[in-house]
Amino acid sequence: MNETMTGADMVVRALQDQGVEHIFGYPGGAVLPIYDALFHQEKVRHVLVRHEQGAVHSAEGYARSSGKVGCVLVTSGPGATNAVTGLTDALMDSVPLVCITGQVPTHLIGSDAFQECDTVGITRHCTKHNYLVKRIEDLPRVLHEAFYVATHGRPGPVVVDIPKDIQFASGTYERPRDNQHKTYRPRVKGDLESIRAAVKLMGEAKRPVFYTGGGVVNSGPEASILLRELVRLTGFPITSTLMGLGAYPASDKQFLGMLGMHGTYEANLAMNECDVMICVGARFDDRITGRLDAFAPHSRKIHIDIDPSSINKNVKVDVPIIGDCAHVLEDMVRLWRSSAPPLDTAALTEWWTSIEGWRGRNCLAYRNSKDIIKPQYALQRLEALTRGRDVYFTTEVGQHQMWAAQFLKFEEPNHWMTSGGLGTMGYGLPAAIGVQMAHPKALVIDVAGEASILMNMQEMSTAMQYRLPVKIFILNNQYMGMVRQWQELLHGGRYSESYSEALPDFVKLAEAYGGVGIRCDRPEELDAKIEEMISVDRPVIFDCRVDPAENCFPMIPSGKAHNEMLLGDAEADVDIGAVIDEAGKMLV
Amino acid sequence: MKSHYSDAPQAQPVARHTLAVLVDNEPGVLARISGMFSGRGYNIESLTVSETEHEQHRSRITIVTSGTAGVIEQIKAQLERLVPVHRVDDLTTHGEALERELALVKVVGRGDHRVEALRLAQAFGARTVDATLNSFIFEYTGTIDEVERFIKVMAEAGLVEVARTGIAALIRGSEGL
Secondary structure, three states: OOOEEEEHHHHHHHHHOOOOEEEEEEEOHHHHHHHHHHHHOOOEEEEOOOOOOHHHHHHHHHHHHHHHOEEEEEOOOOHHHHHHHHHHHHHOOOOOEEEEEOOOOOOHHOOOOOOOOHHHHHHHHHOOEEOOOOHHHHHHHHHHHHHHHHHHOOOEEEEEEEHHHHOOOOOEEOOOOOOOOOOOOOOOOHHHHHHHHHHHHHHHHOOEEEEOOOOHHHOOHHHHHHHHHHHHHHHHEEEEOOOHHOOOOOOOOEEEEEEOOOOOHHHHHHHHHEEEEEEOOOOOOOOHHOOOOOOOOOOOEEEEEHHHHHHHOOOOEEEEEOOOOHHHHHHHHHHHHHHHHHHHHHHHHEEEEEEEEEEOOOOOOOOOOOOOOHHHHHHHHHHHHHHHOOEEEEEEOOHHHHHHHHHOOOOOOEEOOOOOOOOOOHHHHHHHHHHHHHHHHHHEEEEEEOOOHHHHHHHHHHHHHHOOOEEEEEEEOOOOOHHHHHHHHHHHOOOOOEOOOOOOOHHHHHHHHHHHHEEEEHHHHHHHHHHHHHHHOOOOEEEEEEEEOOOOOOOOOOOOOHHOOEEEHHOOOOOHHHOOHHHHHOOO | OOOOOOOOOOOOOOOEEEEEEEEEEEOOOHHHHHHHHHHHOOOOOEEEEEEEOOOOOEEEEEEEEEOOOOHHHHHHHHOOOOOOOEEEEEHHHHHOOEEEEEEEEEOOOOOOOHHHHHHHHHHOOOOEEEOOOEEEEEEEEEEEHHHHHHHHHHOOOOOOEEEEEEEEEOOOOOOOO
């Protein structure tokens, strides 16, 4: 049905028609008409953040925990530029977002008007696609197309920049019956011949491993179900990237834990020694592969990815399959069942024996202490005391993030939100707010560091305003821990600017915002205080004082291969700085 | 309209201008120029670029744009303030500039149709640069209007594909830039 309305009303109507229930934003001069349109309705609830970066991260947390599109509304100029870090984060981690930005009136574009910036120019490289709408006739189509582009193919952020005169202008709104882009049609079904070749290769494998990533989570819950089915059918071991945790249950015997720079010994050695690698929705990131020329040197590789540009980008693969994980896995399960390949059980048994040997190395072991809280211990207790609850975790970026990935156990997809590709400190708190908005009854915990949390601390106010009882669990070691760890390993222990000087009193800070502050510095008090944190129905800042000297292991040093990883107890005996060569020091 | 922004200005006459821009041939220079045009809402009708001074790694970019006198002045100023831009010249202000564009036009047909295509192309003075039993590629050089006319005629004679270079331009007479 056609209706005449203003551009601002079209924005709100399109959001309603897309089923949007929450939008995260911050008002300003160039979006006032849209805020006025929001005022007159109740379907789309606006969440007022305290900084536009927080709006985008909140929308990311919302999207990744719910499978819906995250929506953002910000003003022109600084509103848009503040959103850039969040947009880049969403692009790197393939999160579907629609971000609406206000713009100065069309006749002032290019005149360096107040709060003008070239939003589409600035965000061209940090969005999947973006639009500047200069005609009211285009607005309804562009708004709906933005949702199509954000969610189809590899998901990503889309910016729609709307000048203020277009928001005021009147036009005809029509909801497209068949919403799509005129040319953009990403392929979802994998090529059947390639899938057949992959199944054949898997059937012949002696030392196979599944290597799965965020693509499985992005593909939707069906993909995780199919992945579990295929992995159990084959009996093969499986490892996951940081982004893919939860797609396969961590408690399952076939799961080897996370792989990569801070992954487990068994996962990385399985990758190094495998003869067939089945990569599902992962992208051979440098944190995963380590030294490229020594990456899984004896393997033939199958790569399932919806983004053709991911194929052969970093690592050459033998069987590329372009398609959506769920579609391809469905075909794989079917073909595996129907072909019932005769497996080399002797070789597979031997493979599992090797893996169990590596697993027996217990690479996540650490020396616990009665006097000081070890960060690993804190996370183990947090995991134990939240097990069985409806719990979602977000993180900031650094050592605490890697420890969280190692020690928290994820059984279901969409319960783990972390900034993987961009590594954005300050992601966790706003993301937790988005998660809590999508899951009001759930327990949402941001595992944080004392440095990261200060980057978007202001979002505590948002949590208070909307009564979102997010829990901020700070592993406070008084250092930018990962920076300090690298300085210890690579720069002779010269801790240049990595000490967290002049920290606030986090308990008082929580109270200043109107939340609850808890401090814990004794291992024997940890359980009771974590229980207290969980039982409080308000935002909590938990200042967990941990060992400032602890390093995160295992670790594959820069420029090294999977089988050259360092284990925690090696720390005492080896001069790690000497292990990393000059070429490795050049890498990050 | 409730807004703290000023109203749109009155409509003014719009004219077409051809600009020659001398730039350092370095990575990203074209993106800087095209980004300035899109970011500030200016039009690009045609743009050609190639390195013209190899030893100094300088490129000459010829841009055809349109706008009011004020907009054209602003475009020149905005181009000049880009760091790798050496010089901007509005060829249109030196009197009518000499402008040429090259087009490659592929036509497909058999029998009389094919003969007719060739006859028409010859009448226009186009060069035949590729021929098979059922196709030709013609090379045609002229002003924008002439190229348009040629393509329009060829459309009736089995045209299947066109590639155009965009405008290259010099000022007439003995003076150089």
